[in-house]
Structures are given as C-alpha cells and as structure tokens.
Amino acid sequence: MDFNIESRNNSTLIQVQTEKLDTHVAPALKSELVLISGKGEKNIILDLKKCEYCDSSGLSAILVANRLCKNAGGTFVLCGLNDAVERLITISQLDTVLNITDTVSDAEKMIS
Numbered sequence: 001m002d003f004n005i006e007s008r009n010n011s012t013l014i015q016v017q018t019e020k021l022d023t024h025v026a027p028a029l030k031s032e033l034v035l036i037s038g039k040g041e042k043n044i045i046l047d048l049k050k051c052e053y054c055d056s057s058g059l060s061a062i063l064v065a066n067r068l069c070k071n072a073g074g075t076f077v078l079c080g081l082n083d084a085v086e087r088l089i090t091i092s093q094l095d096t097v098l099n100i101t102d103t104v105s106d107a108e109k110m111i112s
Contacts (some may be wrong), residue, residue, distance in 0.1 A: 002028060005036070011043035011075075011111050012036050013104060016051045021058030021085075029061045033068055042074025045107040049080030054088055062089075066098055075099060077107035 002025045004015040014032065018025050036044065044065050048054070054062075062078060069076035077099040081089065089095050101107045 003032070005032060007041075008045075008108065009112075011045055011108065012041045013045045013047060015047040015049075019050065019052040021048065021051050021054040021061065023055065023057045026055075026057035026061040029058075030064050033061065033065045037068040037072060040072075042069055042072035043076075043111045044069050044074070045077045045079060045104060045111070047080045047104055047107075048078065048085055049082070051080075051085055052082060054085045059088070059092060059094065062094070062098070075111050077101055077110050079104055079107045 002016065002018050004017060006013045016025070016029070021029070033044065046062065046065055066076045079101045080103065081100065089098070099110055101110060
C-alpha cells in the first residue's frame, strides 16, 4: 500500500509511504480522498514526511484534498514536508492557500 489511512478523533490522517508522490501514486490517493470525503469526513491531514519528491499530479491530489475539505466546511492540513516538496509548494504559491505544519500533532491542533 502506498499510504496508511487512520481515523482520528476529529480527522482522518493519511500518511504517504512512498518516496514519490507522482503519476503512479497520485490517482490512487485522489480516489481515497474522494472515498474518505464521501463517508462524511471533512478534516484531513496529509503527512508527507516519507515523500522526497512530488510532481504536478501529486500537487493536483493535494489540491483535491483541500477542495473536498473546504467544500465540506472542514480543514485540510499538509504536514511533514521535506525541502524539495516544500520548495515546489512555495514556487507554485500553494503555501498561501494551504494549511501547512511541521508535524501531525501540530496539524491536529489546527483542526481541533
């Protein structure tokens, strides 16, 4: 499995387990996000601490998560970014749109 999904008190935590969030992984992640959102979850934490690389399809999956949470009146938080992924998000100016924290516990605090 490319990611672990864990229900928390008031959110769902998705931990990407691969080094690359790219065209091989992103479509499956999008499907999971839609399923999670469809079950009524409005708060999602996406942990990318094991992820070394992200391409445009990975960014697209991140934006899908953000939109699903926003539409449900919830919160999407991205955490555990390494330097390369953080640079990509900054260059894409998504750091102005997304909630980003260093750790899962910081992300949980942002939601609660």
